[in-house]
Amino acid sequence: MDPGDPTGDPATGERRCTGQDPLLLLQALQTLWSTRERQQLQEEAWRGFAALDDPLAGLLDMLESCRGRRGEGPSLEAWISRQLQCWLQAQPCPSPAQHSLRLKQLQARAIRVLTESPPSLVAPLTSIFQLQDADRSCLLVHVHRLHQEGRFREAVMLGTTLKLQPELDVEKMSVPLLLQDKVALVERYVAGFPDLQRRLLALMDSWCQPGFDIKDVASYHVTAAGAAASGEERLGLAAQPSSPK
Numbered sequence: 001m002d003p004g005d006p007t008g009d010p011a012t013g014e015r016r017c018t019g020q021d022p023l024l025l026l027q028a029l030q031t032l033w034s035t036r037e038r039q040q041l042q043e044e045a046w047r048g049f050a051a052l053d054d055p056l057a058g059l060l061d062m063l064e065s066c067r068g069r070r071g072e073g074p075s076l077e078a079w080i081s082r083q084l085q086c087w088l089q090a091q092p093c094p095s096p097a098q099h100s101l102r103l104k105q106l107q108a109r110a111i112r113v114l115t116e117s118p119p120s121l122v123a124p125l126t127s128i129f130q131l132q133d134a135d136r137s138c139l140l141v142h143v144h145r146l147h148q149e150g151r152f153r154e155a156v157m158l159g160t161t162l163k164l165q166p167e168l169d170v171e172k173m174s175v176p177l178l179l180q181d182k183v184a185l186v187e188r189y190v191a192g193f194p195d196l197q198r199r200l201l202a203l204m205d206s207w208c209q210p211g212f213d214i215k216d217v218a219s220y221h222v223t224a225a226g227a228a229a230s231g232e233e234r235l236g237l238a239a240q241p242s243s244p245k
Contacts, residue, residue, distance in 0.1 A: 020051035022058035023065055026080075033076045045080060049087045056106055056128065059084050063113045063121070077117070081124035088128065107134040115142045119154050122161050132162050140167060152176040153185065160189050170196045171203055178204075179218055 025048035032041040052058040059081060066077050110129040114121060126132060131139065139162055146155035156177060159168055174186045190196040206212070 019053040020048055020058075022052060022061040025052070025058070026062040026065065029080060030076060033079075042083060045083045046087055049084055055084060055088070057109075059128070060106070060109045060113060063117065064109075067113065067116045075118060075120055078120035078124065081121055081128065085124045085127050103130065104134075107131060108138075111135070111138050111142070115145075119157060122158055126161050136164065136167065140164060143168065147173065152180075153182065156185060156189050165189060165193050165196055170199050174200060174203070175217060179214070 025045075028048070029041060029045055032044055049055045049058075062080060063077055107129050110125050110131060111134060114125055114131070117125075139158075143155050143159050143164060146152075146158065152173075156173055159165055159173060165173075170190065174189065177183075177186050186200070190200050207214070207217070
């Protein structure tokens with residue numbers, strides 16, 4: 001980085017702000033969030049976005065400072081992200097993030113934030129940073145990790161939002177949700193992918209064959225997820241008592 005550059009490199013997180021400090025903006029919004037004055041909160045947020053040297057990098061600064069805070073109820077971080085999404089859409093000029101190199105740098109930061117954030121951040125971050133066009137290998141690793149942790153719904157929703165379905169195993173992703181009777185979620189997952197739809201229908205047809213035991217499928221996918229005990233709870237399975245000898 002040029003030592004004479006007063007603004008630093010916002011894409012890598014190094015800031016030398018000449019405008020609004022993102023973390024000071026976050027503090028102001030946190031104070032207003034606790035008062036539930038939503039109109040004033042939105043006005044303050046939009047003024048703050050306009051005053052930031054780099055709104056996209058500023059959002060990442062704010063989210064990175066909040067990582068690990070997964071409380072109950074509505075999230076201020078998700079609200080700020082959605083508000084920035086709306087603010088960007090209202091701007092007459094396209095975002096400078098369209099420049100490919102800088103966009104890739106911002107995407108790398110956004111993916112790191114996404115892997116430690118609640119699901120409510122997926123949609124706005126995907127839109128703001130065009131994550132559907134980001135390095136898919138990092139995104140796939142995160143989806144697989146969610147699945148291995150037994151967070152099946154989050155894994156499928158993330159895969160759907162980022163359009164990763166062709167690179168994921170449709171049976172592996174769908175079966176845990178089918179066992180929870182979340183058919184609508186699976187249907188959305190395969191929508192627009194005729195090959196995946198055919199494979200899913202073939203799988204479900206196989207479940208109608210004589211001798212099929214749903215417990216065998218559940219046991220296999222719980223083991224494959226690497227979390228047998230927690231997986232059984234998520235799949236709604238009760239342990240069967242052993243036969244007396």
